[in-house]
Amino acid sequence: xxxxxxxxxxxxxxxxxxxxxxxxxxxxxxxxxxxxxxxxxxxxxxxxxxxxxxxxxxxxxxxxxxxxxxxxxxxxxxxxxxxxxxxxxxxxxxxxxxxxxxxxxxxxxxxxxxxxxxxxxxxxxxxxxxxxxxxxxxxxxxxxxxxxxxxxxxxxxxxxxxxxxxxxxxxxxxxxxxxxxxxxxxxxxxx
Numbered sequence: 001x002x003x004x005x006x007x008x009x010x011x012x013x014x015x016x017x018x019x020x021x022x023x024x025x026x027x028x029x030x031x032x033x034x035x036x037x038x039x040x041x042x043x044x045x046x047x048x049x050x051x052x053x054x055x056x057x058x059x060x061x062x063x064x065x066x067x068x069x070x071x072x073x074x075x076x077x078x079x080x081x082x083x084x085x086x087x088x089x090x091x092x093x094x095x096x097x098x099x100x101x102x103x104x105x106x107x108x109x110x111x112x113x114x115x116x117x118x119x120x121x122x123x124x125x126x127x128x129x130x131x132x133x134x135x136x137x138x139x140x141x142x143x144x145x146x147x148x149x150x151x152x153x154x155x156x157x158x159x160x161x162x163x164x165x166x167x168x169x170x171x172x173x174x175x176x177x178x179x180x181x182x183x184x185x186x187x188x189x190x191x
Contacts (some may be wrong), residue, residue: 024056024171025053025178026177026178028052028062029174029175030174031174032052032176040080040083042079043082044067044071044072044079048069048072049130049176051068054127089118092113098137116155119159120156120158121145122153124144124151126183128179130180153189161179
């Protein structure tokens with residue numbers, strides 16, 4: 001029999017490494033959530049959290065604080081339009097959902113799908129910013145727009161995380177880190 005021979009065996013991490021990865025991602029999610037609580041700091045906190053997740057994912061350890069603080073300060077003014085756009089989208093979803101504007105369930109479904117797609121774009125943009133912290137936010141968003149498969153996959157995981165956070169609100173800080181991790185994994189997968 002002519003069985004295939006595996007020339008290069010990739011060592012698999014044992015359970016301790018996987019547990020360490022999970023706790024590090026959870027820690028990054030908790031810190032990112034706490035820093036994002038003032039709302040205006042949310043985009044910058046998520047970008048810095050994405051860089052921390054990327055460093056942990058690729059280098060195997062937590063990053064130093066100084067580069068993350070620089071990225072956070074750099075992202076504060078750039079994240080303001082994101083906060084305003086998110087507020088407008090939430091206001092739109094609320095108005096359609098409560099019947100303040102005509103359209104009913106079909107318009108609510110279209111608006112929710114648009115919100116999910118924009119969430120996928122935001123997730124992919126954050127993953128790209130975590131991969132290259134010096135990348136301008138507009139270029140990262142433009143690159144995310146050009147990758148619809150990765151955007152759809154991140155939107156799907158984001159919707160799952162959203163519904164899980166509605167079910168168990170105490171998991172929100174953990175889900176932030178896990179969603180950033182998923183965005184990086186999916187970005188690499190659909191590259």
